[in-house]
Amino acid sequence: MTKAILTFKAQVIKMPTIQQLQSTAQNMENRYRLPNFGWAIDGCHVLFEEKPRDLPNGVNPQDFWCRKQNYSINTQIIGNDQGLILDMDHRWAGRKHDARVWRRSEAKRYIENQPIEARFYLAADSAYPISPFLMKPFKVNEAAGDPLKRLFNRRLSGLRTLMSECIYGRWKRRFPVIKHIRNHTPLARDIILATAILHNLSIYWNEELPDDGDDNRDPVVVQPVLGPIQEEALAVRAAGQQLRERIMLNMPV
Secondary structure (H helix, E strand, O other), X not given: OHHHHHOOHHHHOOOOOHHHHHHHHHHHXXXXXXXXXXXXEEEEEEEEOOOOOOOOOOOOHHHHEOOOOOEEXXXXXXXXXXXXXXXXXXXXXXXXXXXXXXXXXXXXXXXXXXXXXXXXXXXXXXXXXXXXXXXXXXXHHHHXXXXXXHHHHHHHHHHHHHHHHHHHHHHHHHOHHHOEEOOOHXXXXXXXXXXXXXXXXXXXXXXXXXXXXXXXXXXXXOOXXXXXXXXXXXXXXXXXXXXXXXXXXXXXX
């Protein structure tokens, strides 16, 4: 059954059209008064109940040991205001940082190669590297003495929560199996993707969300980005910071 569901991936989990991005961006601007945000990104740890099994040769189970003091698969999604999962990367062991998953993802290359008319900002939390395509909040010490930066952070947080964090909550409520997965690693990855496909189908079909009173959203923990920062990365970050400043200064108060 899981393998059969996976055959629908290309039809169900897919990047939006320009018209869909425009609709999302307009909705987000109306609600949060920040322009041109068409999607959001976040990472979530799908926890194993025990040490991962059936790993390829050369893969150490300890690579799956994550900051939650458990074995996990780090799963990255890109979502929108409809609660749809537009892209999922579930290849990574729990030890891998969200920023590294993003840097290696096909979604990054896809978004950064979009034509000018389709360049919508991707909302992210502090774990991700800022760029002209990805907007993250100002650091706490930057915003402490600046009411405008705090306002920007609050609006970005609301926008990002709606388009990414809430999706994880609804996804886990609908499919409790991914709260603590019990299967061998290859099947576990298949189940993660299959439930994401079913999640999107449930939205297309207007299915009601099960009412268990607990969306089990994992708390957001900010980690520093590790490793040396090259000159090119510094330039990208600086361009993103300048763009964020312009967005902040031009947003209505």
